[in-house]
Amino acid sequence: MQDIRCGSCSRKLGEGEFISLTIKCPRCKTMNTLRVTRSEPVCPSASPIGVSIEQTHHPVDRRQTSYG
Template identity: 55%
Template sequence: MEIIRCGACNRKLAEAEYIRLSIKCPRCGAINQVKAASREPERHGASVRKGTLHATSPEAATQPAL
C-alpha cells in the first residue's frame, strides 16, 4: 500500500492501493487527485483463436483426435 499525503499541507490522508483517487484534505480543504503511475503489465499468453484450438485446416477439424 502507498501512503497518500496532501500536496498543500502534507497531512497523511490515506494508505491505499488505487488506480485513480480524488480526496479532500480535512485540514486545509485542498482537493488532491492522484493516479497510479502505471498498471501491472499483462502476462504474455497464448493467442486466442476462433473455432477449434488445435485445427489448422478444415480437414484437420473433421478428423477424430487420437
C-alpha cells in the first residue's frame, strides 16, 4: 500500500491502491488529483515497463459569493 498525501501541505489523506483519485485536503482545502499512468507494453502478453504516479493539486478559491 502507498501513503496518499496532500501535494500542498503534505498531510496524510489516506493509504491504499488506486487508479484515479480526487480528494480534498481537510487542512488546506486543496483538491488533489492522483492518477496512475502506465506505458503500454509492445507485446500484449508483456507486463508494463513502468508505472508512474501523476499528482496535481489545485487550491480551492475561498471567496464567498453574496446572494442578492
